[in-house]
Amino acid sequence: MRPRLVFVHGVGKPREAKTELEEWRAALTVGARAAGHSRKAAELLDGGAVDIHFAYYSDLFLPGAAPDNEAVAPAPAGPDEDEGLRELLLDMVDEHLETPRDDRQAQALRVTRNKLAPTGEEQGPGSLARQVLVGANALFAVPGLRTFGGWISAGAMKRDLHQVRRYLARKETDKAGLSLDRRIRARVATELDPEGPTVVVAHSLGTVVAFETLHAHSAHVPLFVTLGSPLGMRTAVRPRVRPQPVRTPEPVGRWLNFWDRDDFVTGGTELALCIASNGASVAPVSTRVDSDGLNVHPAVRYLAQPAVAGPLIEALDAVTVA
Template structure:
């Protein structure tokens, strides 16, 4: 039986799931070749050695359009969104590499949390948009290939908040988060082994899904994860206290210093071990270019792709 590889995407607009699967798969293949696994790549791309799935849930978000316009829910939850941005700014400010970066971050922080002022939700959203526009000057967030506007940035990051709000999409029925987890769980192999590669918001989704639907998972890989963001993300996740899902045999967490989404990236400090004493292992990578958050940037790294191919081969050999 072929092992199953499941990709779990993060924030973003509607996408062609089949095209996204191919994009991620070819990025992984490039990274695998760089890691010295060229022979394994043939079966991976052909689908003869690995059953590759792409768990798509982007269509479930309300108001998920290409322009990234603000929804009513986004306005009502503006404070939570501002908290997410503020926590990310504070984490980045603590390790600012130069005076110019520090100035950008301090300006964004002042826009997000002006001293001595009380704002309504509309004003908070406006301040979040202003701060996002300021932050687009940072390495890792510049507009080439990334978010094309502050509004799009806020809208996309707002998906993290929308998922964690756990509201029904239409006011009744299962919450949006439940629908998303159900969609992802459909792609897991209930009998054989599953290797999961999750990105951004997808790391939160995969974590919670694996607690609800435990499966045999020799390796969980998280890329650009926001799980370490205490107030905005970690404290709102389930189940609490956070611990590695049962069935996970190893967890590798990769982060890039210029990836604005990865506040407090050393997840082993915040997530307890499972019954098998498995903890996350966080590893820093350094991507080239001005837009480092996409999953494909991570997957082309040999340090990321190599362990994925090795885990799949180990399962095949059993």
């Protein structure tokens, strides 16, 4: 039985799963070569030694994505949703304010925070929505974070972060009573090997989805890799993750978390400080990587890093040999 490698994507517009899988595989191959594993990468990723899957769920955020084509409309925008988005943005800003690049970035982050949560302003109709939009626009002026998520506008950023809020809100259900978050986790679960080992690589919102999915998984996961994860966000994400208290899923034998200081989506750098170990004493180990260029959040930027690809290829090789 071949070991399985499962990629789990993050937020964004609907994508072509097969194309995305090939892009992730190609980026991992680049990183593996840089890590000195050219031959192993060819054997494992191109030679058929590993069964590679891409867990796709973006389409479930669209209206009409429920079973039997039963229309399920996204949660309507309103005060609760605006407050949720503001909370998420404030979490991001506060995390980066703890370790700013320099005084200029710190000042820009403080300005952004004041726009998101102005003091003494009455919360009249539409004021929250305005604050979120103004604050999101202000983020694009933060030095070093100008295109942190690959977004071309504040509106595009709000659209993607809205997916995080919708998943964690767990309010949208289809006519059968299945919530959006359950249907997303079901998609991921079907890609995992129910009996043999599965190495899981998750990105962005996908790290939250994979984390929750693995808590209900029974087969061995020798390595869980999280890239650009928001799991450390202390207010907007971590308290809403299930199950609580937050701990490493029992099937996971090793957890490596990678973050880039210019990746605005990451919440906290050392997940082991806020996520407990499992029964086998496995806790997340965080490593910082640095990508060139402005847009560092995409999964392919992380996978092309030798620090990420090296241990991933080694883990796949070890499982194959075993």
